[in-house]
Amino acid sequence: MDNRQKEIDNLKDYKYGFTTDIENTRAPKGLNEDVIKFISNIKKEPQWMLNFRLKAYERFKQLKEPDWQKPKYPKIDYQDLYYYSAPKSMKDKPKNLDDLDPKLLETYKKLGIPLQEQKRLNGIAVDAVFDSVSVATTFREELTKQGIIFCPISEAIQNHPELVKKYLGSVIPVTDHFFATLNSAVFTDGSFAYIPEGVRCPMELSTYFRINASNTGQFERTLIVADKGSYVSYLEGCTAPMRDENQLHAANVELVALDDAEIKYSTVQNWYPGDKDGKGGIYNFVTKRGLCKGKNSKISWTQVETGSAITWKYPSCILKGDNSVGEFYSIAITNNHQKADTGTKMIHLGKNTKSKIISKGISAGFSDMTYRGLVDISSKATNSNNYTQCDSLLMGNKCGAHTVPYIKNKNSESNIAHEATTSKISEEQLHYCQQRGLSAEEAVGLIVNGFCKEVLQQLPMEFAVEAQKLVGISLEGSVG
Amino acid sequence: MKEQLQKDFDNTIKNLTLSQKDIEIKKFYLDNFINKGFPNRKEEDWKFSDLNQIIKKNIGEISFYSDYTSTNKVDTSAFVDGLEHNKIVFINGRIEKIDFDYEKKDQIEIIDQSETINKFNNNSSLSDLNGAFTNKSFKIVVKKGYQLTKPLIIYHTTNSKIWSKNINLRLNFELYENSSLRLIDLFKDTSEKNFINIFYNFDLKENSILKNFKVDKFENKNIKYSFNNIEQDKNSISETFILSSGSNFCKNEINCNLNGEYSSAFVNGIFSVNNNKLHEIRTIINHLTENTKSYQLIKSVLEDSSRAVYQGKIFVNPKAQKTDGYQLSKAILLNKDSEFNAKPELEIYADDVKCSHGSASGSLNEDSIFYLMSRGLNYQQSRELLINGFLLDVVEKITDPEVKNLIKNMIGIKE
Numbered sequence: 025m026d027n028r029q030k031e032i033d034n035l036k037d038y039k040y041g042f043t044t045d046i047e048n049t050r051a052p053k054g055l056n057e058d059v060i061k062f063i064s065n066i067k068k069e070p071q072w073m074l075n076f077r078l079k080a081y082e083r084f085k086q087l088k089e090p091d092w093q094k095p096k097y098p099k100i101d102y103q104d105l106y107y108y109s110a111p112k113s114m115k116d117k118p119k120n121l122d123d124l125d126p127k128l129l130e131t132y133k134k135l136g137i138p139l140q141e142q143k144r145l146n147g148i149a150v151d152a153v154f155d156s157v158s159v160a161t162t163f164r165e166e167l168t169k170q171g172i173i174f175c176p177i178s179e180a181i182q183n184h185p186e187l188v189k190k191y192l193g194s195v196i197p198v199t200d201h202f203f204a205t206l207n208s209a210v211f212t213d214g215s216f217a218y219i220p221e222g223v224r225c226p227m228e229l230s231t232y233f234r235i236n237a238s239n240t241g242q243f244e245r246t247l248i249v250a251d252k253g254s255y256v257s258y259l260e261g262c263t264a265p266m267r268d269e270n271q272l273h274a275a276n277v278e279l280v281a282l283d284d285a286e287i288k289y290s291t292v293q294n295w296y297p298g299d300k301d302g303k304g305g306i307y308n309f310v311t312k313r314g315l316c317k318g319k320n321s322k323i324s325w326t327q328v329e330t331g332s333a334i335t336w337k338y339p340s341c342i343l344k345g346d347n348s349v350g351e352f353y354s355i356a357i358t359n360n361h362q363k364a365d366t367g368t369k370m371i372h373l374g375k376n377t378k379s380k381i382i383s384k385g386i387s388a389g390f391s392d393m394t395y396r397g398l399v400d401i402s403s404k405a406t407n408s409n410n411y412t413q414c415d416s417l418l419m420g421n422k423c424g425a426h427t428v429p430y431i432k433n434k435n436s437e438s439n440i441a442h443e444a445t446t447s448k449i450s451e452e453q454l455h456y457c458q459q460r461g462l463s464a465e466e467a468v469g470l471i472v473n474g475f476c477k478e479v480l481q482q483l484p485m486e487f488a489v490e491a492q493k494l495v496g497i498s499l500e501g502s503v504g
Numbered sequence: 505m506k507e508q509l510q511k512d513f514d515n516t517i518k519n520l521t522l523s524q525k526d527i528e529i530k531k532f533y534l535d536n537f538i539n540k541g542f543p544n545r546k547e548e549d550w551k552f553s554d555l556n557q558i559i560k561k562n563i564g565e566i567s568f569y570s571d572y573t574s575t576n577k578v579d580t581s582a583f584v585d586g587l588e589h590n591k592i593v594f595i596n597g598r599i600e601k602i603d604f605d606y607e608k609k610d611q612i613e614i615i616d617q618s619e620t621i622n623k624f625n626n627n628s629s630l631s632d633l634n635g636a637f638t639n640k641s642f643k644i645v646v647k648k649g650y651q652l653t654k655p656l657i658i659y660h661t662t663n664s665k666i667w668s669k670n671i672n673l674r675l676n677f678e679l680y681e682n683s684s685l686r687l688i689d690l691f692k693d694t695s696e697k698n699f700i701n702i703f704y705n706f707d708l709k710e711n712s713i714l715k716n717f718k719v720d721k722f723e724n725k726n727i728k729y730s731f732n733n734i735e736q737d738k739n740s741i742s743e744t745f746i747l748s749s750g751s752n753f754c755k756n757e758i759n760c761n762l763n764g765e766y767s768s769a770f771v772n773g774i775f776s777v778n779n780n781k782l783h784e785i786r787t788i789i790n791h792l793t794e795n796t797k798s799y800q801l802i803k804s805v806l807e808d809s810s811r812a813v814y815q816g817k818i819f820v821n822p823k824a825q826k827t828d829g830y831q832l833s834k835a836i837l838l839n840k841d842s843e844f845n846a847k848p849e850l851e852i853y854a855d856d857v858k859c860s861h862g863s864a865s866g867s868l869n870e871d872s873i874f875y876l877m878s879r880g881l882n883y884q885q886s887r888e889l890l891i892n893g894f895l896l897d898v899v900e901k902i903t904d905p906e907v908k909n910l911i912k913n914m915i916g917i918k919e
Contacts, residue, residue, distance in 0.1 A: 092548070403840065418855035421822055427850040431863055436837035439866030446852050446859040 051108035057081065060209055063108045067178045067212075072189060080198040080208035087202045094394045094426065095334045095363030097307060100272055107210045107243070166226070173218040174229055177245055180216035187218055191249050195278040195315045195342070203274040204311040211245035211276065219254035219285070228484050230259040244275035250285035252318065257288040257484055273332075275310045283318030283345065288326070290483055292491050295331035302361025302390070305333025312339035316348035316374075324351035325368065326482045328491045330498040333362060338396065340369035343377035343405075350379040353479040355491075357498045358391030358423070367397035367414075367429075372405035372438070381412040384476050388419035388499055394426040401438045408438040416446040417475055419468070419499070469496040505566075506538055512569035516637055519573060533635035540629035549628075552813040552845045553784050555729070558753050562727055563697045568670045572598045572639050582661060582692055587910055589688075590656040596663065596695075597671035599640055604656075611650035615643040617676065630729055634672045634703050643676040646683040646712075655686035655907060660702075662695035662726065673702045679712035679740075686904055688717045691750065693724035702730040708740040710764065715904055717745045720754055721914055727753040738764030745902055746773040747915065748783040748812075755784040762789070762796040762824075769797075772901045775804035775812040775835075776915070784813040791824040791857075802833040803898050804865075805891055809841035817849040818859055825854050831861035836868055836894060 051062045060081055064074040089100075167174050173184060180188050198208045219225055250256050260277075273295070279287050289312075298305025308331075314323035325339040335358075341350030352368040370379035379399070387393040395414045416425035427444045449471050457467035473480070473495055483491055513534050517527060545554040559566060576595040583591070593601040604612050646652065662671070679685055708714055718730065728751045734742050746756050760769045773785050789798040804812045818829040835844035848861040868890055876886035895915070902908040 416850075416852070418852065418857075421825070421853075421855045423855070424851070424853045426852060427848075427861070429846075429848060429863070431846040431848075431865070432843070433835070433837060433845070433865040434843045436840050436842060436867045440864060442846075442848070442861075442863040444848070444850060444861050446850055446857060448855040448857075 050106050053106055054103040055081075055105070055107060055210065059107050063210060063212060066108065067181070069178075069181055070185065072185075073181055076193065076198065077209050080205050081210075083199050084202070084205045084209055087205060089202050093336055094365045094396075095336065095392060097334055100307075102206075105272065108212055170223050170226065171220040172223060172225055173216065175216055177211075177214045177216040177247060180247075184216075184218070187249065188216065188247070191278070191280050192245075192247055193278075195280060195313045196276050196311055200311070203309045204276055207243045207245060207274050207276040207311065211243040214245040214247075214275070216246075217248045217256060217258065219250045219256045221251045222253045223251075224254065225256040228257050228259050230261070242271075242273045242275065244273075244277075246275070246277040247280075248278070248287060248289070249280045250282060250287050250321075252282045253284040255286045257290070259290050259292075259484060259487060261292045261294070261487070272307045273309065277310065277312040277339075279314035279323055281314065281316050281318065281321035281323050281348075284320045285318060286322040286324075287314065288324045288484075289314070289339075290487055291325075291327040291329075292483075292487055292494065293327065293329045293331050293335070294494055296333075297331050297360065297362050298333040300360050302333070305362070306331065308332035308335045308337065310337040312337060313342065314340065314350070315342045316345050316350060316377075318345045318348075319374075320347045321345050322349040322351070324349075324353070324482070326353045326479065327355070327366075328479070328483070328487075328494065329354070329356040329364060329366060330494050332364075335362075335364040335366055338367050338369055338398075340371065341379060342371045342373065343379065343408075344373045346374040347376045348374055349377070352379075352381045352383070353482045354383045355386070355476045355479045355495070356384070356393060356395075357386045357495060358388070358393050359498055360389040360391060362389075362391045364392070365394040365396055367395045369398040370400070370410060371398070372401040372408045372410070375404070375406045375408070377405055377408045379408075379410045381410070381414070382478050383412075383414040384479055385414070385416040385425055386419070386472060386475070386499070387416070387423040387425050390422045392424045392426075394428060395444075396428045398430045398432070399440055399442070400430075400432045401435050401440065403434040405435050406437045408435065410438075410440045410442075412440075412442040412444075414444045415475070416444075417472070418446065418448050465499075468499060472496075472499060505541070508565075509534065509538055509568060512567060513636060515569045516639070519571075520639070530636050533632045536632040537629050537636055540632065543629055549786065549815070552811075552815070552847075553753070553755060553782055555727075555755075558727060558782070559699060562725070562752060563668050563699060566668055566670050566699060568633075568637055570597055570639070570666065570669055570671065576600055576663070576665075579661070582659065584657060584690070584910065587655070587906060589654050590652070592656065592658045593661065594659060594673060595661045596666045596669075597639065597673060597700075599642070602642075606654040607652055608650065611647045612652075613645040613647070615645065617641045617643045630701055631703060631731070633670070634674055634701050637670065637672045638674045639672070641674040641676070643678065645678045646680060646685055648680040649682045650680075651682075651684040652686065655688055655904075657688045657690055660689060660691045660693075660700070662693045662698060662700070664695055666695050666698055668697050670699045670701065673700070674704075676705045676707075677714070678707045679709060679714060681709045682711045683709075684713040684715075686715045686717075686907060688907065688910075689719065689730075691720045691724075691728070692722055693726050693751075696725040697727075699727045700729070702728070704730070704732045706732065706734045706742070708734065708736045708742060708767075710737045711739045712737075713741045713743075715743045715745075715907070717747075717902070717907055717911065718756060719747045719911065719914065720750045721747060722750045724750055725752045727751065729755050729757075731757045732759065734758070734760040734769065736760065736762050736764060736767040736769065738766060740764065740767045741770075742768075743770045743903060744772070745898075745911070746771070746785060747776070747911065748773065748785065749776045749915075751781070751783075753782050755786065758785075758787045758789075760787070760789050760798070762791050762798070763793060765793055765795050767796050769799075770901070771798075771800040771802075772898050773800075773802040773814075774895055774898050774915075775802070775806065775814075776895065777804075777810040777812060778807040780809055782811045782813070784815070786813075786815040788817045788819065789829065791818070791820045791827040791829060793821070793824055795826045796824060797828040798830070800831045800833075801898055801901060803895055804833070804835035804844055805838065805895065806835065806842035806844060807838045809839065809843075811843040811845070813845045813847075814863075815847045815849070816861070817851065818861070820850075820852040820854050820857055820859065822853040825856040827854065827857040827859065829857070829859040833863045834894075835865035836891065837865060838868065
């Protein structure tokens with residue numbers, strides 16, 4: 025009884041803090057060529073894929089871990105991690121939902137993933153990733169009718185090698201930075217989506233990530249290709265079980281938009297942020313990059329970052345095609361001892377390219393928030409435009425909010441405008457809300473939601489509600 | 505470069521009368537510099553302007569020793585007309601004249617500090633270089649309650665006698681309670697390919713006012729670095745104006761520590777550069793206590809394949825509640841090869857603050873040109889009118905009418 029009580033107490037702080045007991049198949053600890061071959065082998069990958077990994081690993085060995093970021097963390101021993109783990113019951117892929125391990129289904133239920141009954145009601149095709157192997161993909165048939173490919177990337181490597189070969193590594197090359205290269209060498213699974221020419225994807229594609237096995241760095245790889253004139257909206261949401269040790273998450277997300285295509289990528293990130301004293305929590309070092317390859321293409325990133333002990337990511341757009349558009353909408357909330365160093369890069373290469381950055385940072389408790397961004401208009405990007413707005417809100421005097429934008433304009437016919445403000449919630453606003461009968465906490469929630477509204481509006485319906493709640497939950501205990 | 509440095513250092517020391525202890529300190533600086541070398545793009549502060557490369561490309565072999573035993577003739581025609589002023593004249597790095605004719609002698613003290621080397625609040629390699637090679641260093645003290653009647657103009661003159669040299673200057677200013685000083689740095693160079701490395705330290709006591717105007721107007725092929733450290737006590741005001749235009753490369757750094765309540769700092773700058781020039785302003789304003797204020801306005805007009813960089817940082821200490829910090833940089837790119845880079849940074853650890861920055865860059869507004877042309881101006885005139893108006897905004901921020909007029913005349917801005 026005592027033990028049970030303790031467990032419940034442990035779970036109280038974190039809504040999604042539970043783990044499922046499933047045996048894991050693990051690769052041996054450490055990083056070397058053999059482990060990479062093991063991963064490649066277990067995934068039954070063709071030779072070219074293994075070569076891709078090995079090339080990345082060769083490069084990785086020469087790279088040094090970057091240390092210019094604001095949030096510092098204890099050194100990670102890359103030889104002390106497991107690079108592959110899969111639920112055992114997954115060895116033979118289930119044919120349908122009934123074949124799934126009931127424990128897995130239970131986990132999803134707690135998370136509210138509409139995998140079973142709710143799947144039609146919600147109209148979302150879910151590619152649920154449990155640790156590193158994709159479990160089941162729903163709605164595939166409906167998507168197949170339209171010619172849309174939406175499957176785990178390991179499957180795509182088997183079934184659509186020509187697409188994967190063409191686009192994988194075309195936005196984040198194997199020779200990229202430290203964490204991206206590490207991912208290229210050891211990535212286990214992730215999602216692949218291909219929208220054929222002229223197709224408007226009829227539903228939001230969605231993936232829930234979960235980090236489960238302790239000590240396993242998750243190395244997801246997502247690749248989305250929108251062919252000419254197509255449109256897709258992709259949702260990524262994550263919750264993770266409670267952990268004491270810090271866990272590394274170094275995912276790569278690549279987006280490619282061809283002529284007239286549009287990709288909308290939304291994230292709600294709510295990984296375990298560590299406890300009130302800053303112990304534990306996930307390291308979220310993700311590389312997200314989109315390439316507007318074709319003319320008139322558009323990529324839009326929307327993110328709500330409330331989780332993780334350290335968030336360190338810059339979803340970027342390379343605006344290569346003429347008239348292409350890049351957008352970045354972000355809310356980052358840090359509380360307690362959380363740290364975030366996030367922002368975006370907009371690299372203008374094509375003519376008449378446009379980009380817009382709206383970033384809202386909120387820091388409370390002892391946390392530290394940094395917006396770091398780059399706007400680079402090259403000499404060839406004639407008639408390009410950028411607008412940047414980053415606002416920070418500080419709650420309490422133990423936290424920090426920083427803005428580090430890099431602005432480079434090499435083209436006389438292009439315009440860049442950048443604005444940033446830092447402020448706190450005014451006493452008048454609080455007083456007004458409280459006078460109307462709201463508690464201090466509700467008042468803060470309301471004001472913060474108003475502050476974030478511009479970004480929340482960009483989220484698809486399914487997410488907007490969840491995100492709005494999340495904003496409130498994340499700031500619990502930060503006032504009074 | 506190491507042998508060259510060592511040799512030049514020994515020559516420099518020979519001509520100075522220094523105590524053993526001072527020589528040790530200078531040696532320490534030298535060793536530091538030898539270790540670090542000129543800053544390069546690997547350092548965040550020099551990301552946009554790699555000084556090591558610039559020196560290699562523009563100067564090549566540089567020598568650090570200058571012979572200061574013989575005097576240079578002061579060319580009085582170079583002095584500013586129409587404004588009575590006190591002067592300090594540097595020629596090729598040697599102080600030739602110090603003259604406070606217009607002031608009460610007992611209110612200003614000039615202390616030769618060459619023999620007491622004081623630590624500088626900066627550990628960059630250029631500070632080390634400066635520490636190792638400065639020849640003469642003076643401290644100028646303005647006594648309590650004294651306000652200089654006329655501005656002080658420091659003439660930084662170089663002539664063709666020097667070539668591929670590094671010149672290091674250092675001055676200290678101390679402004680006592682309720683005092684004030686207007687200081688104009690005027691650069692006039694007829695030399696080429698020298699690297700001039702200037703360090704100023706200002707100590708502002710309660711209620712004192714410093715106005716510093718740095719005017720680098722005349723075309724020259726030198727490379728300049730100037731560092732101002734400003735310490736501010738309660739109620740003090742510092743105003744810095746920078747006109748960055750003439751040199752091949754010029755980087756102005758302002759580090760301002762607002763230590764006392766109600767102190768305020770203003771930095772206003774103009775980049776007006778052409779050809780292949782690269783100019784930079786980097787500011788760090790440290791708000792260290794409550795109720796301090798800072799305001800920065802930087803405007804750039806870039807022609808040909810010139811480049812300008814603005815790196816501005818506002819730092820707010822956890823104690824510095826009620827801080828008001830503002831930063832604005834605007835740039836007009838006139839040529840397709842020109843480039844403007846900005847890094848306006850906020851680092852804030854207190855919640856009850858008002859801090860913001862803005863940065864914009866782009867071309868001249870075609871609509872405005874069209875409007876002016878439809879009123880009968882030709883293209884060239886319209887362009888000039890718009891640029892003048894754009895820059896006038898910064899000049900108008902100068903609070904001293906005499907100096908404002910002087911600077912307006914110098915850059916030929918008409919109202």
